[in-house]
Amino acid sequence: MPNPRLTGLGSGLFCTVAMFLLGCLDQLLFGASPAVYGVLFLPVCVLTALWVRGGDVLSAPVVLPIAFAVGLLPVAEGGGGLLGRLMGLVTGLATQAGWLYGGTLLAAAIVLVRRVRWVRGRQRRG
Numbered sequence: 001m002p003n004p005r006l007t008g009l010g011s012g013l014f015c016t017v018a019m020f021l022l023g024c025l026d027q028l029l030f031g032a033s034p035a036v037y038g039v040l041f042l043p044v045c046v047l048t049a050l051w052v053r054g055g056d057v058l059s060a061p062v063v064l065p066i067a068f069a070v071g072l073l074p075v076a077e078g079g080g081g082l083l084g085r086l087m088g089l090v091t092g093l094a095t096q097a098g099w100l101y102g103g104t105l106l107a108a109a110i111v112l113v114r115r116v117r118w119v120r121g122r123q124r125r126g
Helices: 008-030 034-051 057-075 081-095 097-125
Strands: none
Touching: 008 034, 008 057, 034 057, 034 097, 057 081, 057 097, 081 097
């Protein structure tokens, strides 16, 4: 199992690119299924929360909703043009809020546990 340590910016790039690619994959394989996209969001949340560095761990729950929205672009169904795509994105965010909140809360729980362990480890050394 790889154990990378991403910076706050690196974790944001990782989860944003991963969600966009998973959104495109969902579009190609499953015909833009929002449920499949939501399920694929959960492992990305866990990996982002586990792979970010100890000092930057609090940035993980912040970048995940942004990545969810970026990845939702290929999945969102909308009419033609920019306004139709934007309306599809807003509708997708509203209807898939459960997956968004669930994944973000899962990452926040992992981050809080990691942060407490990191702070206690620094106190013991110091």
